[in-house]
Amino acid sequence: MGTDRSRLLQGTLDLLILKSLALGEMHGLGISRRIEQLTRGTFQVKPGSLFPALHRMEAAGWLSASWGESSANRKAKYYALTRAGRRQLGSEAAEWRKIVAAMTRALLAT
Amino acid sequence: MGTDRSRLLQGTLDLLILKSLALGEMHGLGISRRIEQLTRGTFQVKPGSLFPALHRMEAAGWLSASWGESSANRKAKYYALTRAGRRQLGSEAAEWRKIVAAMTRALLAT
DNA sequence: TTTCTCATATCGATTGTCTATATGAGAACC
DNA sequence: GGTTCTCATATAGACAATCGATATGAGAAA
Numbered sequence: 001m002g003t004d005r006s007r008l009l010q011g012t013l014d015l016l017i018l019k020s021l022a023l024g025e026m027h028g029l030g031i032s033r034r035i036e037q038l039t040r041g042t043f044q045v046k047p048g049s050l051f052p053a054l055h056r057m058e059a060a061g062w063l064s065a066s067w068g069e070s071s072a073n074r075k076a077k078y079y080a081l082t083r084a085g086r087r088q089l090g091s092e093a094a095e096w097r098k099i100v101a102a103m104t105r106a107l108l109a110t
Numbered sequence: 111m112g113t114d115r116s117r118l119l120q121g122t123l124d125l126l127i128l129k130s131l132a133l134g135e136m137h138g139l140g141i142s143r144r145i146e147q148l149t150r151g152t153f154q155v156k157p158g159s160l161f162p163a164l165h166r167m168e169a170a171g172w173l174s175a176s177w178g179e180s181s182a183n184r185k186a187k188y189y190a191l192t193r194a195g196r197r198q199l200g201s202e203a204a205e206w207r208k209i210v211a212a213m214t215r216a217l218l219a220t
Numbered sequence: 221t222t223t224c225t226c227a228t229a230t231c232g233a234t235t236g237t238c239t240a241t242a243t244g245a246g247a248a249c250c
Numbered sequence: 251g252g253t254t255c256t257c258a259t260a261t262a263g264a265c266a267a268t269c270g271a272t273a274t275g276a277g278a279a280a
Contacts, residue, residue: 009209010120010236010267019216029227038219042212049268051229056267074226074277093217099119100210102152106129107203109148120236120267139258159237161260166236184246184257 013053015096016043018062018081018089027068027076028054054079062088123163125206126153128172128191128199137178137186138164164189172198 020026020034031054032045057063062085070076081089130136130144141164142155167173172195180186191199 009122012119012209012213013268015213016216019219023219027227035216038216039212040215042208046269047228048230048270048272052267055229070226072226072278075275076227096213096217098152099122100213102149103122103125103206103210105150106126106145106148107206109129109133123237137258156238157259158239158241158261162236165260180257182247182257185244186258 012043012096013045013049014057015089015092016045017050017053017057018085018092021063021079021081021085022089025078025080027070027078029076030070031079057085060088061085122153122206123155123159124167125199125202126155127160127163127167128195128202131173131189131191131195132199135188135190137180137188139186140180141189167195170198171195 016035016038017031020031020038023034026034028050029047032047032050035043035045054063054065058065058079062082063079064082065077065079068076068078126145126148127141130141130148133144136144138160139157142157142160145153145155164173164175168175168189172192173189174192175187175189178186178188
């Protein structure tokens with residue numbers, strides 16, 4: 001809790017995963033690396049958070065999965081955005097912007 | 111879940127409460143009204159979320175409470191920021207800005 | 221052939237929010 | 251002056267998301 005840096009806001013993980021996959025299909029650990037890179041280390045998604053989220057999102061129909069081989073020649077599950085996933089990304093991004101706008105206004109109040 | 115407007119990001123409530131109280135001491139329902147007003151209706155904090163949060167934050171030493179009378183002549187518990195609460199507001203606001211910066215960068219990536 | 225690293229998976233605990241409900245007391249109404 | 255309305259605080263129970271820890275498997279590296 002509190003100032004623990006590695007803890008991310010509940011609700012932002014889905015958006016980061018959706019966005020990562022919008023840049024191209026990827027396997028699980030690849031997604032977590034991409035998130036860390038995109039946010040310059042601000043968010044570090046650990047396996048125990050990542051995989052449950054991927055399963056949840058696949059069950060929701062936002063992702064499709066297929067087995068393949070990673071660049072390190074290991075078997076890996078590749079995820080891609082479905083059409084519904086693309087729609088979800090759009091609506092979650094819009095929601096996020098709305099939240100930021102509201103918070104910004106609130107934090108500037110005197 | 112999902113596109114449900116009234117659901118707020120877990121973690122933002124504390125910050126909104128701290129900020130509200132930085133504008134002056136207030137009782138519980140007053141805080142929730144202030145949050146709704148500050149965010150122009152984007153966030154609506156219901157009692158079932160508000161009071162547990164207030165108790166948690168008081169226990170953490172960020173708020174102090176004392177009984178008084180509301181403007182409608184009802185007994186009401188007035189909350190004020192402690193010194194630790196002011197510190198917490200500063201660090202949570204900084205954290206928030208860091209998160210927004212990271213998310214913005216991520217969402218703009220191509 | 222042992223060890224290291226990549227990769228996925230899951231269990232249990234914790235936490236924060238939500239829905240619903242309860243209680244008390246002053247205000248307003250008749 | 252008794253009923254109803256509204257303000258105000260409170261809590262129990264459900265639920266969902268994240269975290270920490272741990273497990274498993276298999277190719278790479280030593």
